[in-house]
Amino acid sequence: MARRSKSSNRWVKRQERDYFARQAKEQGHVSRAHYKLQQIHERFRILKPRARVLELGAAPGGWTNYIEETCSKGMLIAVDPLPVTAGAETAVIEGLAGDVAVVEQIDELVGDDLLDLVLSDMAPNISGVRAVDQARSMDLADVALEACERWLKSGGALVVKAFQGEGLDEWVAELRARFKKVSMTKPKASRSESREVFVVAIGYRR
Ligand SMILES: C[S@@+](CC[C@H](N)C(=O)[O-])C[C@H]1O[C@@H](n2cnc3c(N)ncnc32)[C@H](O)[C@@H]1O
Numbered sequence: 001m002a003r004r005s006k007s008s009n010r011w012v013k014r015q016e017r018d019y020f021a022r023q024a025k026e027q028g029h030v031s032r033a034h035y036k037l038q039q040i041h042e043r044f045r046i047l048k049p050r051a052r053v054l055e056l057g058a059a060p061g062g063w064t065n066y067i068e069e070t071c072s073k074g075m076l077i078a079v080d081p082l083p084v085t086a087g088a089e090t091a092v093i094e095g096l097a098g099d100v101a102v103v104e105q106i107d108e109l110v111g112d113d114l115l116d117l118v119l120s121d122m123a124p125n126i127s128g129v130r131a132v133d134q135a136r137s138m139d140l141a142d143v144a145l146e147a148c149e150r151w152l153k154s155g156g157a158l159v160v161k162a163f164q165g166e167g168l169d170e171w172v173a174e175l176r177a178r179f180k181k182v183s184m185t186k187p188k189a190s191r192s193e194s195r196e197v198f199v200v201a202i203g204y205r206r
Pocket residue numbers: 030031033034056057058059060061062063064079080081082095096097098121122123124125140
Protein backbone atom coordinates (compact mmCIF):
# COMPACT_ATOMS: atom_id res chain seq x y z
CA MET A 1 0.00 0.00 0.00
CA ALA A 2 1.26 3.51 -0.87
CA ARG A 3 2.49 5.40 2.20
CA ARG A 4 1.13 8.84 2.97
CA SER A 5 3.55 11.77 3.27
CA LYS A 6 3.84 13.52 6.66
CA SER A 7 2.00 16.60 5.37
CA SER A 8 -0.81 14.47 3.96
CA ASN A 9 -1.07 12.67 7.32
CA ARG A 10 -1.31 16.03 9.07
CA TRP A 11 -4.05 17.11 6.64
CA VAL A 12 -6.06 13.91 7.31
CA LYS A 13 -5.72 14.36 11.11
CA ARG A 14 -6.76 18.02 10.89
CA GLN A 15 -9.80 17.11 8.78
CA GLU A 16 -10.83 14.50 11.38
CA ARG A 17 -10.57 17.10 14.17
CA ASP A 18 -12.26 19.84 12.15
CA TYR A 19 -15.94 20.29 13.05
CA PHE A 20 -17.01 21.61 9.61
CA ALA A 21 -15.08 18.93 7.71
CA ARG A 22 -16.88 16.26 9.79
CA GLN A 23 -20.23 17.99 9.24
CA ALA A 24 -19.65 18.12 5.48
CA LYS A 25 -18.89 14.41 5.43
CA GLU A 26 -21.91 13.51 7.57
CA GLN A 27 -24.29 15.70 5.61
CA GLY A 28 -22.96 14.59 2.21
CA HIS A 29 -21.59 17.97 1.10
CA VAL A 30 -18.77 18.09 -1.43
CA SER A 31 -16.52 20.25 0.76
CA ARG A 32 -16.43 22.10 4.09
CA ALA A 33 -16.38 25.34 2.05
CA HIS A 34 -20.15 24.82 1.69
CA TYR A 35 -20.59 26.25 5.21
CA LYS A 36 -18.56 29.37 4.45
CA LEU A 37 -20.94 30.39 1.67
CA GLN A 38 -23.94 29.36 3.74
CA GLN A 39 -22.78 31.60 6.61
CA ILE A 40 -22.01 34.50 4.25
CA HIS A 41 -25.47 34.14 2.72
CA GLU A 42 -27.19 33.96 6.11
CA ARG A 43 -25.61 37.30 6.99
CA PHE A 44 -25.87 39.16 3.65
CA ARG A 45 -28.76 37.39 1.79
CA ILE A 46 -26.85 37.48 -1.51
CA LEU A 47 -28.38 34.39 -3.15
CA LYS A 48 -31.87 34.76 -4.59
CA PRO A 49 -34.13 32.38 -6.51
CA ARG A 50 -33.67 32.79 -10.30
CA ALA A 51 -30.40 34.69 -9.85
CA ARG A 52 -27.82 34.64 -12.64
CA VAL A 53 -24.51 33.78 -11.02
CA LEU A 54 -20.86 33.44 -12.04
CA GLU A 55 -18.71 31.38 -9.67
CA LEU A 56 -14.92 31.57 -10.06
CA GLY A 57 -12.76 28.92 -8.38
CA ALA A 58 -15.56 26.38 -8.08
CA ALA A 59 -13.77 23.04 -7.57
CA PRO A 60 -14.50 20.68 -5.95
CA GLY A 61 -18.04 22.11 -5.87
CA GLY A 62 -19.12 22.88 -2.28
CA TRP A 63 -20.29 26.41 -3.17
CA THR A 64 -21.66 25.22 -6.51
CA ASN A 65 -24.02 22.78 -4.82
CA TYR A 66 -25.13 25.37 -2.27
CA ILE A 67 -25.84 27.93 -5.03
CA GLU A 68 -27.78 25.31 -7.01
CA GLU A 69 -29.95 24.60 -3.96
CA THR A 70 -30.52 28.27 -3.12
CA CYS A 71 -30.89 29.95 -6.53
CA SER A 72 -33.25 27.44 -8.11
CA LYS A 73 -34.30 28.15 -11.70
CA GLY A 74 -31.53 30.72 -12.19
CA MET A 75 -28.33 30.37 -14.19
CA LEU A 76 -24.98 29.27 -12.79
CA ILE A 77 -21.63 29.34 -14.58
CA ALA A 78 -18.86 27.61 -12.59
CA VAL A 79 -15.21 28.09 -13.60
CA ASP A 80 -12.16 26.13 -12.46
CA PRO A 81 -9.30 24.25 -14.11
CA LEU A 82 -10.06 21.34 -11.73
CA PRO A 83 -13.13 19.08 -11.87
CA VAL A 84 -16.32 20.52 -10.35
CA THR A 85 -19.14 18.35 -9.00
CA ALA A 86 -22.18 20.16 -10.40
CA GLY A 87 -25.78 19.55 -11.36
CA ALA A 88 -26.81 19.10 -14.99
CA GLU A 89 -28.16 22.67 -15.27
CA THR A 90 -24.86 24.30 -14.28
CA ALA A 91 -22.52 25.40 -17.06
CA VAL A 92 -19.07 24.23 -15.97
CA ILE A 93 -16.13 25.86 -17.75
CA GLU A 94 -12.83 24.05 -17.31
CA GLY A 95 -10.09 26.67 -17.34
CA LEU A 96 -8.59 29.70 -15.65
CA ALA A 97 -10.75 32.76 -15.08
CA GLY A 98 -9.20 35.61 -17.05
CA ASP A 99 -7.99 33.40 -19.92
CA VAL A 100 -9.29 34.57 -23.30
CA ALA A 101 -10.96 31.25 -24.14
CA VAL A 102 -12.79 31.24 -20.79
CA VAL A 103 -13.87 34.89 -21.18
CA GLU A 104 -15.30 34.07 -24.62
CA GLN A 105 -17.30 31.14 -23.25
CA ILE A 106 -18.71 33.28 -20.43
CA ASP A 107 -19.56 36.07 -22.93
CA GLU A 108 -21.59 33.58 -24.91
CA LEU A 109 -23.45 32.22 -21.88
CA VAL A 110 -24.21 35.64 -20.39
CA GLY A 111 -25.27 37.30 -23.65
CA ASP A 112 -27.09 40.62 -23.11
CA ASP A 113 -28.69 39.58 -19.82
CA LEU A 114 -26.07 40.61 -17.26
CA LEU A 115 -25.45 38.78 -13.98
CA ASP A 116 -26.86 39.36 -10.49
CA LEU A 117 -23.87 37.99 -8.63
CA VAL A 118 -20.16 37.21 -9.09
CA LEU A 119 -18.55 34.93 -6.50
CA SER A 120 -14.87 34.11 -6.21
CA ASP A 121 -13.39 31.54 -3.87
CA MET A 122 -10.27 31.39 -6.07
CA ALA A 123 -7.06 30.72 -4.19
CA PRO A 124 -3.53 30.59 -5.58
CA ASN A 125 -1.30 27.57 -5.17
CA ILE A 126 0.46 28.45 -1.93
CA SER A 127 4.22 28.84 -2.38
CA GLY A 128 4.90 29.47 1.32
CA VAL A 129 6.51 32.82 0.51
CA ARG A 130 4.07 35.24 2.11
CA ALA A 131 4.67 38.21 -0.19
CA VAL A 132 4.36 36.06 -3.31
CA ASP A 133 1.15 34.39 -2.11
CA GLN A 134 -0.33 37.75 -1.12
CA ALA A 135 0.42 39.24 -4.55
CA ARG A 136 -1.11 36.21 -6.28
CA SER A 137 -4.22 36.41 -4.16
CA MET A 138 -4.64 40.13 -4.99
CA ASP A 139 -4.24 39.28 -8.71
CA LEU A 140 -7.11 36.81 -8.38
CA ALA A 141 -9.23 39.46 -6.64
CA ASP A 142 -8.55 41.73 -9.65
CA VAL A 143 -9.73 38.97 -11.99
CA ALA A 144 -13.01 38.84 -10.04
CA LEU A 145 -13.37 42.63 -10.27
CA GLU A 146 -12.74 42.53 -14.03
CA ALA A 147 -15.52 39.93 -14.25
CA CYS A 148 -17.86 42.47 -12.60
CA GLU A 149 -16.83 45.15 -15.10
CA ARG A 150 -17.70 42.85 -17.95
CA TRP A 151 -20.78 40.94 -16.77
CA LEU A 152 -22.28 42.28 -13.52
CA LYS A 153 -25.47 44.28 -13.83
CA SER A 154 -26.12 47.55 -12.08
CA GLY A 155 -27.18 46.80 -8.50
CA GLY A 156 -25.47 43.37 -8.58
CA ALA A 157 -23.22 41.91 -5.89
CA LEU A 158 -19.72 40.48 -5.55
CA VAL A 159 -18.20 38.10 -2.98
CA VAL A 160 -14.44 37.59 -3.09
CA LYS A 161 -12.06 35.55 -1.00
CA ALA A 162 -8.91 37.50 -0.15
CA PHE A 163 -6.00 37.24 2.25
CA GLN A 164 -5.37 39.86 4.90
CA GLY A 165 -2.11 41.56 4.00
CA GLU A 166 -0.48 44.03 1.66
CA GLY A 167 -2.74 45.54 -0.96
CA LEU A 168 -6.05 44.45 0.53
CA ASP A 169 -7.02 47.79 2.14
CA GLU A 170 -6.31 49.70 -1.10
CA TRP A 171 -8.25 47.11 -3.08
CA VAL A 172 -11.25 47.39 -0.75
CA ALA A 173 -11.09 51.20 -1.01
CA GLU A 174 -11.27 50.87 -4.80
CA LEU A 175 -14.31 48.62 -4.41
CA ARG A 176 -16.07 51.21 -2.24
CA ALA A 177 -16.06 53.60 -5.19
CA ARG A 178 -17.82 51.03 -7.35
CA PHE A 179 -20.35 49.47 -4.95
CA LYS A 180 -22.84 51.06 -2.57
CA LYS A 181 -21.88 48.90 0.41
CA VAL A 182 -18.69 46.92 1.04
CA SER A 183 -18.12 44.68 4.09
CA MET A 184 -15.46 42.24 5.20
CA THR A 185 -16.45 39.03 6.90
CA LYS A 186 -14.78 35.93 8.29
CA PRO A 187 -17.38 33.17 8.54
CA LYS A 188 -17.06 30.73 11.43
CA ALA A 189 -16.29 27.93 8.98
CA SER A 190 -13.13 29.76 7.87
CA ARG A 191 -10.21 28.40 9.88
CA SER A 192 -9.10 30.91 12.50
CA GLU A 193 -5.43 30.35 11.72
CA SER A 194 -6.02 31.27 8.05
CA ARG A 195 -5.56 34.87 6.84
CA GLU A 196 -8.56 34.29 4.57
CA VAL A 197 -11.40 36.82 4.67
CA PHE A 198 -14.34 37.47 2.36
CA VAL A 199 -15.19 40.84 0.88
CA VAL A 200 -18.92 41.28 0.23
CA ALA A 201 -19.84 44.19 -2.07
CA ILE A 202 -23.47 45.03 -2.76
CA GLY A 203 -25.05 47.49 -5.19
CA TYR A 204 -22.74 47.66 -8.20
CA ARG A 205 -22.59 51.04 -9.93
CA ARG A 206 -22.18 50.26 -13.61
C1 LIG B 1 -10.60 26.99 -2.09
S1 LIG B 1 -10.80 26.22 -3.63
C2 LIG B 1 -12.48 26.53 -3.98
C3 LIG B 1 -13.42 25.70 -3.15
C4 LIG B 1 -14.85 25.77 -3.67
N1 LIG B 1 -15.41 27.09 -3.47
C5 LIG B 1 -15.75 24.77 -2.99
O1 LIG B 1 -16.69 25.19 -2.33
O2 LIG B 1 -15.57 23.58 -3.16
C6 LIG B 1 -9.95 27.33 -4.70
C7 LIG B 1 -10.07 26.98 -6.16
O3 LIG B 1 -9.61 28.10 -6.93
C8 LIG B 1 -9.19 27.57 -8.17
N2 LIG B 1 -8.47 28.59 -8.93
C9 LIG B 1 -7.28 29.17 -8.66
N3 LIG B 1 -6.97 30.06 -9.63
C10 LIG B 1 -8.01 30.07 -10.49
C11 LIG B 1 -8.28 30.77 -11.70
N4 LIG B 1 -7.47 31.70 -12.21
N5 LIG B 1 -9.46 30.52 -12.34
C12 LIG B 1 -10.33 29.62 -11.84
N6 LIG B 1 -10.11 28.91 -10.72
C13 LIG B 1 -8.97 29.14 -10.06
C14 LIG B 1 -8.38 26.36 -7.77
O4 LIG B 1 -8.24 25.47 -8.84
C15 LIG B 1 -9.23 25.79 -6.62
O5 LIG B 1 -10.06 24.77 -7.07
